[in-house]
Amino acid sequence: MRATITLNDLIETRLAEIAEDVWKRHRVLRVNHGDGRVVQLGTAAIWELWSCRANHGSGLCGEPLLTATQASSLTGMPREDGPVENPALPVIEVELLDSGVGGFLIDDLFHASDVRAEFRKVNG
Incomplete structure (x- = not known):
């Protein structure tokens, strides 16, 4: 009997691989839904x-990262x-599941502090 692999199994495996890779390279954690x-x-x-769990020079970051x-x-x-003109903290490139496309696409993750700074700049 052959083992059956479903599309959901493949997607879940790929998401786990991406999460492991982004942790190893950037110290970024995927947050479970909810x-x-x-x-x-x-x-x-x-x-x-x-x-973000990286150390940008002043200890562990701990900021939310936003797509x-x-x-x-x-x-x-x-x-x-991009949504942030000149981010102060590194932008992290990651492969994300895009439900609109039905596959994985490269996207950027921005630190919440950079998004807040951009919001203040745009909205005065």
Whole structure:
């Protein structure tokens, strides 16, 4: 009898591989659904999906990391070149599951502090 592998098994395996890789390379943790913090700017709010555990020179970071789509929705300023013009902290490139495309695409993760700074710059 042959073992059956479902599409869900393949997707779950790929998500685990991505999470392991981004931890090893950048010290970024994927946050389980419902376990994250709520990040709010103005009247918009989103759930934290990723968390930074890197040391940027002043100890462990601990900030939520936001996808480009999340950052754009919070700032209200979608841009062709990204939602944060000049981030102070490193932008992390990661492969994410895009339900709209039905596959994995490269996306950027931005620190919440950079998104807040962009929001203040845009909204005065």
